[in-house]
Amino acid sequence: xxxxxxxxxxxxxxxxxxxxxxxxxxxxxxxxxxxxxxxxxxxxxxxxxxxxxxxxxxxxxxxxxxxxxxxxxxxxxxxxxxxxxxxxxxxxxxxxxxxxxxxxxxxxxxxxxxxxxxxxxxxxxxxxxxxxxxxxxxxxxxxxxxxxxxxxxxxxxxxxxxxxxxxxxxxxxxxxxxxxxxxxxxxxxxxxxxxxxxxxxxxxxxxxxxxxxxxxxxxxxxxxxxxxxxxxxxxxxxxxxxxxxxxxxxxxxxxxxxxxxxxxxxxxxxxxxxxxxxxxxxxxxxxxxxxxxxxxxxxxxxxxxxxxxxxxxxxxxxxxxxxxxxxxxxxxxxxxxxxxxxxxxxxxxxxxxxxxxxxxxxxxxxxxxxxxxxxxxxxxxxxxxxxxxxxxxxxxxxxxxxxxxxxxxxxxxxxxxxxxxxxxxxxxxxxxxxxxxxxxxxxxxxxxxxxxxxxxxxxxxxxxxxxxxxxxxxxxxxxxxxxxxxxxxxxxxxxxxxxxxxxxxxxxxxxxxxxxxxxxxxxxxxxxxxxxxxxxxxxxxxxxxxxxxxxxxxxxxxxxxxxxxxxxxxxxxxxxxxxxxxxxxxxxxxxxxxxxxxxxxxxxxxxxxxxxxxxxxxxxxxxxxxxxxxxxxxxxxxxxxxxxxxxxxxxxxxxxxxxxxxxxxxxxxxxxxxxxxxxxxxxxxxxxxxxxxxxxxxxxxxxxxxxxxxxxxxxxxxxxxxxxxxxxxxxxxxxxxxxxxxxxxxxxxxxxxxxxxxxxxxxxxxxxxxxxxxxxxxxxxxxxxxxxxxxxxxxxxxxxxxxxxxxxxxxxxxxxxxxxxxxxxxxxxxxxxxxxxxxxxxxxxxxxxxxxxxxxxxxxxxxxxxxxxxxxxxxxxxxxxxxxxxxxxxxxxxxxxxxxxxxx
Numbered sequence: 041x042x043x044x045x046x047x048x049x050x051x052x053x054x055x056x057x058x059x060x061x062x063x064x065x066x067x068x069x070x071x072x073x074x075x076x077x078x079x080x081x082x083x084x085x086x087x088x089x090x091x092x093x094x095x096x097x098x099x100x101x102x103x104x105x106x107x108x109x110x111x112x113x114x115x116x117x118x119x120x121x122x123x124x125x126x127x128x129x130x131x132x133x134x135x136x137x138x139x140x141x142x143x144x145x146x147x148x149x150x151x152x153x154x155x156x157x158x159x160x161x162x163x164x165x166x167x168x169x170x171x172x173x174x175x176x177x178x179x180x181x182x183x184x185x186x187x188x189x190x191x192x193x194x195x196x197x198x199x200x201x202x203x204x205x206x207x208x209x210x211x212x213x214x215x216x217x218x219x220x221x222x223x224x225x226x227x228x229x230x231x232x233x234x235x236x237x238x239x240x241x242x243x244x245x246x247x248x249x250x251x252x253x254x255x256x257x258x259x260x261x262x263x264x265x266x267x268x269x270x271x272x273x274x275x276x277x278x279x280x281x282x283x284x285x286x287x288x289x290x291x292x293x294x295x296x297x298x299x300x301x302x303x304x305x306x307x308x309x310x311x312x313x314x315x316x317x318x319x320x321x322x323x324x325x326x327x328x329x330x331x332x333x334x335x336x337x338x339x340x341x342x343x344x345x346x347x348x349x350x351x352x353x354x355x356x357x358x359x360x361x362x363x364x365x366x367x368x369x370x371x372x373x374x375x376x377x378x379x380x381x382x383x384x385x386x387x388x389x390x391x392x393x394x395x396x397x398x399x400x401x402x403x404x405x406x407x408x409x410x411x412x413x414x415x416x417x418x419x420x421x422x423x424x425x426x427x428x429x430x431x432x433x434x435x436x437x438x439x440x441x442x443x444x445x446x447x448x449x450x451x452x453x454x455x456x457x458x459x460x461x462x463x464x465x466x467x468x469x470x471x472x473x474x475x476x477x478x479x480x481x482x483x484x485x486x487x488x489x490x491x492x493x494x495x496x497x498x499x500x501x502x503x504x505x506x507x508x509x510x511x512x513x514x515x516x517x518x519x520x521x522x523x524x525x526x527x528x529x530x531x532x533x534x535x536x537x538x539x540x541x542x543x544x545x546x547x548x549x550x551x552x553x554x555x556x557x558x559x560x561x562x563x564x565x566x567x568x569x570x571x572x573x574x575x576x577x578x579x580x581x582x583x584x585x586x587x588x589x590x591x592x593x594x595x596x597x598x599x600x601x602x603x604x605x606x607x608x609x610x611x612x613x614x615x616x617x618x619x620x621x622x623x624x625x626x627x628x629x630x631x632x633x634x635x636x637x638x639x640x641x642x643x644x645x646x647x648x649x650x651x652x653x654x655x656x657x658x659x660x661x662x663x664x665x666x667x668x669x670x671x672x673x674x675x676x677x678x679x680x681x682x683x684x685x686x687x688x689x690x691x692x693x694x695x696x697x698x699x700x701x702x703x704x705x706x707x708x709x710x711x712x713x714x715x716x717x718x719x720x721x722x723x724x725x726x727x728x729x730x731x732x733x734x735x736x737x738x739x740x741x742x743x744x745x746x747x748x749x750x751x752x753x754x755x756x757x758x759x760x761x762x763x764x765x766x767x768x769x770x771x772x773x774x775x776x777x778x779x780x781x782x783x784x785x786x787x788x789x790x791x792x793x794x795x796x797x798x799x800x801x802x803x804x805x806x807x808x809x810x811x812x813x814x815x816x817x818x819x820x821x822x823x824x825x826x827x828x829x830x831x832x833x834x835x836x837x838x839x840x841x842x843x844x845x846x847x848x849x850x851x852x853x854x855x856x857x858x859x860x861x862x863x864x865x866x867x868x869x870x871x872x873x874x875x876x877x878x879x880x881x882x883x884x885x886x887x888x889x890x891x892x893x894x895x896x897x898x899x900x901x902x903x904x905x906x907x908x909x910x911x912x913x914x915x916x917x918x919x920x921x922x923x924x925x926x927x928x929x930x931x932x933x934x935x936x937x938x939x940x941x942x943x944x
Contacts, residue, residue: 044467047519048460054523058407058516065410068417073331075424076366078501082118083141085148085170087111087131091163092775100124100837102160107131108842110155114147115139121882122839125648127775145170162771177215177323178332179339180360180640180655181205182314187353190220191305193320196354199787201346202322208342210326210335217321217642218312222789224280224782225304227796228773230808232298234819238286239812240769243298244779244793246285250274251780251791274782277303280791306790307776309613310644314359315631316624321359321640333370336363359640360655365598368661373428380435381405388443393545397450400524401442407520408438408513415508421501430505437481437506438513441474442521449525463526471518476913478514482507483905597668598692599661601675603654605687613649619684620652626678627656635664635671654687673854676734688735688851702735702849703858705882706865708873709845713740713837719873720846726868727848732856733864739838740846747803750827759820760813766825773809774800803828840880847882858888 047054089103104124108131111120116139122131135144149168156165183193183201194216202214226247228240256268274280281296295301312321326335343356350356384405389398409431421427449466453459485506563570605623607616620643630636638657645653658668668691675689690702708723710716720738727733751766771777773795780791799805807823838845852861862885869879881889903924910920 043518044471044522045464047523048463048467048526051523051527054519058520061407061411061414061512061516065413069410069413069423072413072416073422074333074366074370075422076332076362076369077424078422078426078498082137083135083139083144085133085135085141085145085168087129087133087148087152087166087168089129089159089163089166090127091129091160092127092771092777094127094160094163096124096126096837099127099129100839103129103163104131104837104839106155106158107152107166108839110151111148112842114144114151116144120839120841124837124839141170162768176325177360178326178362179324179336179358180217181322181324181339181343181356182312182319182359182640183322183354183356184314184317184319185354190218190318190320191222193354194219194221194305197320197322199785201356204346205322205324205339205342208335208338210331210338211324212327213325215323215325217323218310218319220305220308220310222784223304223306224277224789224791225302226280226295226779226791226793227300227302228793228799229298229300229796230773230799230805230810234810236293236298237819238293238298239810239819240772240793241765242812243285243295244772244777247283247295247779247791247793250283250285251280251782275784276782277301280782300796304792306792307647309647309649310642311613311617312643313624313639313641314357315639316621316628316641321642332366333363336361359638360600360657364657365600368599369425370423370428373425373432377428377432377435380432384435384439388439390545391549392446392450394530396528396530397446400446400521400528401439403524404442404513404516404521405435405439407516408509409434411512411516412505412509414512416501416505419501419504421505424501426499426502427505430502431509434506434509434513438509438516440477441513441517444470444474444477445517445521446525446529449522450529453529453531459529460526462529463522466525467518467522472913474514474517476910478510479909479913480906481510483909484902485510486905596691597661599658599668600692601656601658601668601672602690602692603656603675603679603687604690605652605654605685607650607652607685609650611650613644616650616652616685617643619682620654620687623654623679623682623685623687626675626682627654630656630671634659635666652685652687669854676851686735686737690851702851703884704733704848704850704852704861704865705885706848706850706862706869707840707845707880707882708848708869709840709843709878709880710876711844713844716740716844716846716877719877720848722872723865723868724848726872727850727865730864732853733861734851734853736848736850738846738848739836747806747828749806752825752827756825759825760815760817761811761820761825762814765811765814766822769809769811769822770806840882843878858885862889 047057087107089099089107091099091103094102104122107129108120108122111117111131111133114133116135118134118136120131120133122129124130133144133148135141145168152166152168159166183197185193188196197216198219198221202216205211206214226243228243233239233243251272251274253270253273256270258268259266274283281294281301283295284292285295285298286293312319314321324335324339326332340358343358347356385398385402388401389395392398412431412434416422416427445467448470449459449462452462452466457465485503603623605616605620607619620641624639624641627636627639631639635658636656637659638655640655640657641652642654643652645651658664658671672689672691679687679689688702706723708716708720710719717740720740724736724738727736749766749770751763753763756763756766772779772793776792776794778790779793781788782791783789794800795805795809799808806828807821807826809822810819811822811825812819838847840847848865850861852858862881866879869877873879880886907920907924910923911917914920
């Protein structure tokens with residue numbers, strides 16, 4: 041072998057080659073980002089359109105379906121999912137992994153721009169943005185004070201802290217949770233409006249016309265130039281209160297006479313508490329390619345500087361940090377790596393019984409492992425749990441090449457050859473075996489990287505890392521190992537005196553050798569029996585594997601429990617908050633007992649008053665005896681006792697999966713919402729018979745109270761009132777309409793027009809709103825034009841791949857696997873749904889289905905590739921077949937050893 045010959049002749053060359061591998065490997069290692077898992081975020085583009093005050097059904101037909109029709113023809117779409125709620129439409133387009141997200145976003149913008157004139161005039165322009173599943177806070181920092189109120193804390197966080205944190209390396213955005221941003225609220229009094237003969241629309245027009253600042257140009261002389269600024273903006277509550285909105289002769293009607301003008305907040309639908317106490321949160325969103333641990337370190341360092349300048353009445357703390365688990369995982373994997381290396385070296389010593397011989401693989405292992413990081417850097421991978429796991433597994437593989445080389449050279453030395461000659465001949469003798477082993481292992485691991493779905497992309501780094509480590513180990517085994525053998529190996533001391541370890545171990549090893557000889561003779565004399573055992577192994581493996589419990593990934597103790605919470609549809613934030621506080625009382629004892637160290641509650645989650653979210657962080661793993669999964673099971677029972685809300689304790693998903701939804705997400709789609717609602721209800725009713733499906737629910741509920749206003753068009757035309765007048769008046773009085781802005785200390789805040797709380801408390805209040813005919817005249821009460829009917833409506837309409845859809849979600853009882861749950865639901869769908877129904881999956885369920893089908897393809901592909909590689913090496917079709925006959929027995933052993941669920 042030319043490479044080994046050159047290395048033995050030129051030991052400095054072999055040493056330098058290995059040192060260069062180490063240097064480049066360390067350089068790549070230091071430059072790699074640190075993540076928990078590989079970056080598997082698909083290209084996602086989202087379209088957001090707000091239509092303030094519009095019912096979900098209106099938004100769905102006038103905006104969501106129009107947008108979906110415009111984007112449906114774009115190349116490379118994997119899935120389209122839309123969610124329509126009152127006043128807003130959200131469409132998320134996931135593209136195939138091969139699509140460039142920038143190009144895809146431009147295609148979406150072009151498509152949306154073509155349908156802009158088809159959307160309602162009052163709807164805001166659609167916002168297209170590149171979004172990925174990583175765009176959620178990796179860290180929550182909470183701000184508390186016993187003196188300042190929430191509005192003051194929000195303003196302080198926005199003005200002082202958010203900018204300091206957002207400029208840190210790796211930080212993409214800072215999201216303020218529980219925010220109560222200052223705004224001037226103009227609470228209209230309908231009785232005073234009617235008494236002074238003025239309408240809502242007239243007040244709004246006056247506000248807009250009298251709070252503007254337009255460029256006024258400049259004044260120029262022969263020697264000087266003056267910029268003219270006409271200060272037409274209002275800046276405080278008093279100026280708005282004194283604003284003249286109408287003049288009748290010498291009588292001036294001011295805004296304060298028909299409305300209560302006060303400093304308030306934009307929205308009161310969000311509350312945030314840390315450890316049960318009111319706070320403001322700052323969610324740190326990292327850039328998609330940023331190092332999570334580095335971002336966390338930078339934020340923590342900046343927080344230490346911030347604490348030095350904080351007002352004494354304000355405190356700041358970290359309430360949630362994803363990097364805690366990442367640090368612990370990486371630390372544990374590195375510790376395992378050290379143990380693996382130590383054990384490998386110890387086993388080598390026990391068999392070789394020579395420190396000289398043991399030092400050779402002890403040197404080649406680090407070189408091969410460090411060299412593997414060159415491949416990671418070249419391919420743009422990261423340091424994460426899976427790549428480090430691949431390195432751990434690679435230790436047992438990379439040492440094989442060095443041991444094969446070492447053992448053959450040592451054998452020739454023991455037979456009487458000089459070390460230099462034995463190294464030449466021994467390296468040539470096994471070089472082909474080393475290369476054959478390397479190519480075979482690469483042929484096994486590389487197909488893992490081509491599995492379908494996100495799981496395939498997740499394991500791409502795992503497979504290529506193993507392949508890189510094996511390739512580098514082969515290079516080291518053919519260069520550094522034979523060179524070291526020629527310099528370090530000596531004749532074995534079996535006949536020398538004083539080697540007690542050698543003498544004692546020789547008997548044991550000779551016994552193992554003789555035992556293997558007897559077993560080998562028996563096998564050669566009974567070929568039929570061996571072939572029969574192989575056939576039985578194949579049958580057993582085929583029978584066992586489908587019966588193993590199946591899941592996407594094992595449940596990890598990540599030190600945090602997620603609790604999505606919802607109140608009855610249409611509940612106010614006060615109602616939701618009241619019962620969330622009761623749920624917190626079930627959680628606070630864990631803080632007092634030292635099991636948990638942080639609790640974060642967000643009420644009004646995603647600006648929905650009946651939606652909430654709780655996160656409970658547990659103390660470090662070494663400081664508690666109880667596992668996260670046990671606490672989650674306990675909380676499910678305790679939270680079920682809290683009436684008024686539905687709180688579900690969920691273990692966060694592992695293996696790089698994002699989001700905090702329940703593991704089972706079964707989609708029923710069809711031609712219209714009425715049909716899919718009926719079908720989904722039937723599935724849910726039948727699924728309740730399965731006690732292993734917990735927290736069964738659907739996202740379609742006709743439970744939100746809705747007031748349907750029917751306009752008498754003939755009457756409206758007779759009174760010279762347009763439908764637009766009615767709609768705009770209702771929108772202003774009921775929907776917190778932002779009509780203008782004001783400046784305060786260099787920042788712009790909203791001025792919001794809305795009816796006073798007492799004037800919109802009951803359905804009958806709608807009829808007491810007044811309008812004026814287009815041509816002027818006496819005010820007309822709205823009750824003369826409309827009739828009001830109270831109905832139940834669905835607050836969230838979902839469309840998946842352009843079809844109306846309902847998502848059935850559930851958690852799993854302990855011991856019940858995801859594969860069995862999806863099979864059960866599929867059987868229910870086959871037995872109970874009509875042919876026009878369409879069944880699919882979301883979230884973890886979709887990933888599980890895609891990955892499960894890809895496993896068989898990957899296994900078959902790896903089998904074929906290995907066979908072909910071996911056939912090419914041995915120039916034979918028989919020899920590879922003989923080698924591959926061992927696979928059925930190996931699979932059988934793996935199935936028997938799998939005591940728990942088989943993860944996809």
